[in-house]
Amino acid sequence: MSHNFVDEDDLESIALGAPLLGTGGGGDPYIGKLIAREVIRRKGKVRMILLESVPDDALVIASAMMGAPTVFVEKIPSGQEAVSAFRGLEEFLGEKAYATYSIEAGGLNSTIPIGTAASLGLPVVDADGMGRAFPEIQMVSPSIYGLPATPMSLADEKGNVVILERTITNEWTERFARTLTIDMGGSAMIALYPLRGHQAKRALISGSISYARRIGEELRSAWARKGDPLRAVLRATRGQVIFVGKVVDLERRTEGGFARGTVRLRGTGSDERKNLLIRFQNENLVAELDGSVIACVPDLISILDAETAIPITTEGLRYGLRSVVVAIPCHRKWRTRKGLELVGPGYFGYSAAYRPVRRTRG
Amino acid sequence: MSHNFVDEDDLESIALGAPLLGTGGGGDPYIGKLIAREVIRRKGKVRMILLESVPDDALVIASAMMGAPTVFVEKIPSGQEAVSAFRGLEEFLGEKAYATYSIEAGGLNSTIPIGTAASLGLPVVDADGMGRAFPEIQMVSPSIYGLPATPMSLADEKGNVVILERTITNEWTERFARTLTIDMGGSAMIALYPLRGHQAKRALISGSISYARRIGEELRSAWARKGDPLRAVLRATRGQVIFVGKVVDLERRTEGGFARGTVRLRGTGSDERKNLLIRFQNENLVAELDGSVIACVPDLISILDAETAIPITTEGLRYGLRSVVVAIPCHRKWRTRKGLELVGPGYFGYSAAYRPVRRTRG
Secondary structure: OOOOEEOHHHHHHHHHHHHHHHOOOOOOHHHHHHHHHHHHHHHOOEEEEEHHHOOOOOEEEEEEEEEOHHHHOOOOOOOHHHHHHHHHHHHHHOOOOOEEEOOOOOHHHHOHHHHHHHHHOOOEEEEEOOOOOOOOOOOOHHHHOOOOOOOEEEEOOOOOEEEEEEOOOHHHHHHHHHHHHHHOOOEEEEEEEEEEHHHHHHHOEEOHHHHHHHHHHHHHHHHHOOOOHHHHHHHHHOOEEEEEEEEEEEEEEEEOOEEEEEEEEEEOHHHOOOEEEEEEEOEEEEEEEOOEEEEEOOOEEEEEEOOOOOEOOHHHOOOOOEEEEEEEOOEHHHHOHHHHHHHOOOOOOOOOOOOOOOOOEO | OOOOEEOHHHHHHHHHHHHHHHOOOOOOHHHHHHHHHHHHHHHOOEEEEEHHHOOOOOEEEEEEEEEOHHHHOOOOOOOHHHHHHHHHHHHHHOOOOOEEEOOOOOHHHHOHHHHHHHHHOOOEEEEEOOOOOOOOOOOOHHHHOOOOOOOEEEEOOOOOEEEEEEOOOHHHHHHHHHHHHHHOOOEEEEEEEEEEHHHHHHHOEEOHHHHHHHHHHHHHHHHHOOOOHHHHHHHHHOOEEEEEEEEEEEEEEEEOOEEEEEEEEEEOHHHOOOEEEEEEEOEEEEEEEOOEEEEEOOOEEEEEEOOOOOEOOHHHOOOOOEEEEEEEOOEHHHHOHHHHHHHOOOOOOOOOOOOOOOOOEO
16 A cells, blocks of 8 residues: 555546456446545545554444446445445444445445545545445345344445345345345445454455555556556456457346446457457456456456546447556455356356466455 | 223234224235234233324424335235334434334224334334325325425334435325335335334324324224114224226336226216216326316325225225215315325326315324
């Protein structure tokens, strides 16, 4: 970690790097950045603390947004809902949190907790529960350790606050929260996975926010010196290029609270005459090269703009886009048996066995 | 009130009388009766207290079941869920309840609170929030007085407990609770409308449980002395016969968590050649005689078996059933402007203006 706070400039870098970890989903960090920037301007920069520095008995609570990213674009939250959700959960627990953290460093939820931290005068932990983005609440590393998402709160912009007190599994929490989110108009601010320090240190993925920031910094620095932004991304992430081509087909629908669909790219250059099909549910799940799976969850599959290396979210995809598809190894927690049960290709209904891309992070 | 407790025999009478106030919906009290009877056998009869005797600062909480009655028939609860929901809400509030009460004296929810009271060793208040049954959470007399349904809890047989902490209106509570109930498998046990004594005395309908019991007692006494059970019902309720005929058409579907549909009766005797159409959403809402509305919500429309005067619930309707349709005046709270806004024909999408049937109760 290069420095122990997040200011406006860091926000820019995080918001730039996070969509790469978002793998098409996770929502556009732009909205979260706007919220956080406004609060930071008023209240000052946010202290970012190392996961390892959280006291064992301290309470940390994740702050996040839930819903289909395609809805976020039309229904921009004020930031007050995140505070309502967070305060609602603190009141339910009868205890103030020591810090907040990100459940999902990929996409929107990288910056949401920073805004919440700024509003509440709390530090944010440099960690997350995914090391990337995933579409469902139970798909976090705390689930690997049997830690519950509940008690969890949801708040909407109208003033409704719901507590999911106790559920039998994190999958049930996902189910209840998903329909409530749809009732709330397609998106909600949430506070969840209240953890003690000793649980957080075991279960969370350390360094995720500074990882997103580093990716953003590398990109910005490559642009500034007219260098190669793709190479900068690959260096920061240990990723590899799996395809170069352009979007020739796109099917996208909002269904059950998710953005689902497929995107097809036709190869250019050395990939000429080849086709890559990517299937997504908010996030890119599986990449098939001429019918064979070449990368899949939990590894990261990201589509970058060929020119700028800016990661393209699912809702930003459009016909004719010239792109580079990158695969990045997931955190090693996901490559365990329990990790693959939670977020491997089988969970999403694909029969393909998980075939890891080179190297793991962490 | 003839006596201040509810024993097994009283349960029989309540379970017999309540479906008349259920107006086709509210669920079959049989299940609630079984649960309550089992607990009463183990723990002894339940003390029933007058609404007027509740201390002003005492906390009372309603105990109920929520969902489509057509589902209750297939998914019978154990009684433990009602206790989980009740205890969950007490824990959330940080206070033990002084008593429980019925939110809906018509149907299943007449007996559910008696089982909860027996399980928890609490008294049950002789009152309810409807004086009948209605399909939605906000359709209770406390809504007329601006009292919130929240905090409210829901529990299922799997062990999930959800708290709706704070919503902006009781209509939002209904919306959230309805989808959660569907997620929970179509039905859930709930605890809601936590009220102080002074609020309960103003907002609830006094005497509803003993009213249901009196109807049941009159019916049983008429059968025992081979008297006229229909006359006994009319005497106990000040109701009037609006149609005599048999079921010739029935359309019923489970939709959005409700049992919706229509039943058509062809007249017999003095109603020969006439047709009565009844539209229902769990409860009977509107009765049209040859196309003209002759009774509608909030007044009570009940279909009785012509032979025994036993009220027939929506799910008990069948082709060829010989029936007497009775209209009963609703409680006067519902005939106010605010009451009619909440549960008048307009709310349910009917353009007909409310035309009260003779006399009001209370």
